[in-house]
Amino acid sequence: MFNTKLVLAYQGTNYCGFQIQTKSQDPTVQYHLDKVLSSLFNEEIKTILCSRTDSGVHANGQVVNFIHSSNKFTEQRRLVLALNAHLPYDIRVLESESMYLDFHARYHAKGKLYSYLIDNAIANRPLTNSFSYHVHKKLDFEKMVIASKYLIGTHDFSSFKGSQGATKTTVRTITRFDLTLDDQYIKIQVEGNGFLYNMVRIIVGTLIHVGMGKISPEAIKDIIEAKDRMKAGPTAPAKGLILEKIYY
Amino acid sequence: MFNTKLVLAYQGTNYCGFQIQTKSQDPTVQYHLDKVLSSLFNEEIKTILCSRTDSGVHANGQVVNFIHSSNKFTEQRRLVLALNAHLPYDIRVLESESMYLDFHARYHAKGKLYSYLIDNAIANRPLTNSFSYHVHKKLDFEKMVIASKYLIGTHDFSSFKGSQGATKTTVRTITRFDLTLDDQYIKIQVEGNGFLYNMVRIIVGTLIHVGMGKISPEAIKDIIEAKDRMKAGPTAPAKGLILEKIYY
Known part of the structure; x- marks a missing residue:
């Protein structure tokens, strides 16, 4: 074998x-x-x-x-x-x-890196349309960066978990959270030991609401503590999300 | 009006x-x-x-x-x-x-910036497939950089002109020529005061042949001097070419 x-x-x-x-x-x-x-x-x-x-x-x-x-x-x-x-x-x-025969793609994974691309301008760029989410309203990038800091570390991410996905624990560790602004693109990179169902997309949707001024950056702390999906922002569309890397 | x-x-x-x-x-x-x-x-x-x-x-x-x-x-x-x-x-x-009423998009253009994306790995990345050219064989990036230096400046680019396009003069000035290597991508950026028909694609095709070892970097000088399309490399596919910017 x-x-x-x-x-x-x-x-x-x-x-x-x-x-x-x-x-x-x-x-x-x-x-x-x-x-x-x-x-x-x-x-x-x-x-x-x-x-x-x-x-x-x-x-x-x-x-x-x-x-x-x-x-x-x-x-x-x-x-x-x-x-x-x-x-x-x-x-x-x-x-x-x-x-080796025992290697298991899921059980032996130690961490994952996801990226999410937001195309933030009055008109989206056609070439990246299939893998970015177009947000027409100008987002406050600095506020999004501040908000992202609260998510780094080990937390109960129940507030950022989709209704499907059953898991033993809702505690996960985010080891890295980078936001970069390049031309009209905001690129988000999130690295962690594991992610709950829709977790990255709900985090991104929440950060977009921060960028729009609907949620204050500091409120992220309260949203985490609430352990309530209703407190977080919407689930960002699938098309902007890329599974970049799996660490073993 | x-x-x-x-x-x-x-x-x-x-x-x-x-x-x-x-x-x-x-x-x-x-x-x-x-x-x-x-x-x-x-x-x-x-x-x-x-x-x-x-x-x-x-x-x-x-x-x-x-x-x-x-x-x-x-x-x-x-x-x-x-x-x-x-x-x-x-x-x-x-x-x-x-x-102003006299502004003319073509006549008043002072320069243009094109980019060309080469996806250089055993397997191409699906997300960039529509706007990159997949070259399976590993290219010698350093040789391509050396070759590109010979193209900067004012030259008669007859060797890099497609058979269509009639122009008064075949002399053009390339003001900037940048190659960058990022992961499996080679990105070429060429800025000039104007370009002959298919000029950027023939230049890229020639650089790819340099990267493959079929043309030496130093031979670019002879190819320019020959003023003969037959001396240059093939015309790289359209799909990798992007008209990035026009300067006025």
Whole structure:
């Protein structure tokens, strides 16, 4: 038996998320990936994914692993080329690595980096439209930076958790929170040991409300303490969110 | 009579260039723009464009001007919003400015900035696929930088001119030539007082051949002196090219 790890990038626009949907026939990234892998390896392959991404969310560094019995691709580069030759053009395998048998893409992940791109001008730029969220009203960047500081560290993030996703604990640690302003773009980078369902998107939606003046930067502290989803801002659209990297 | 200048951004993927084609019915950016302007101003509007862009080429800063007899949009911001409300989503008006009557988008342009994005890795990134050119083979970035230095300055660029485009002189001045390497991307920025037909794409194609080791960096000097299109490299694909800015 062999265990192979893949790093994937995809544009989520045309997919109903990453994970295969048991209840529907909607196209997912995993559906395409498992189909191509099964065909290349001549056996049924079921990838184990690190991080579910919702419908419309993109990735530059999603990770999966899969167990296979044949080792026909001893050269990892050849596996990458073969996969990309058969996958849809908006799904690409960036890297492939042979792992020890116990490696598990989800259980062994130590942290993740997400980014969110806000296009903040009267008119959005067409070239980045598919992976940014256009906010027409000028946002107060400095206030958003101040607000972001309150989110760094270990907190109970119940106020920033979508209604789905059941988890044992709602405590997570954000290790890094960077906001950069470049031309008309505000780029948000959030790194942490794990994220609750919709957590990054709710955090971004809340920061946008801070930038609009609807929430004061200091109120973030109270919102965290309230442990109440109703106190936070709206869930920002999926299209601006990118799963950038998974740390092992 | 009034004269208005517009700054436009568009994704060229779905358009047969900017300029209205007299001989065909293919969709162009200018076709959509003139149609929406004519409808908004209730008169036939024909925009004067600064720079033709070929089929598939993008823009972040194309400039046009147009003469109109009514001044119903005294507030420029309202004109921008009205235009964007009616234009296709891959064409956006970024700015509008009221100009003196003689202003001419093409004749008064003093210089232009183009960028070209090369995605140089075994697998391309899906999110930037529509505006980058994927080169699978690892390019020698340092050699490309050395080669680029020979192109700066005033030269007869006949070797880098496509067969179409008739011009009085083939002498042009490149005022700035920057190459940057960021992750798997090579970004090329070329600024000059004007460019011959396909000049930037032929320069990029030649630099790619330098990066592949097919042309030595020092040979650029000979290629310029030869004044022979056959000596330069191939024309790089349109999809990686962006008209970034026009200087007045």
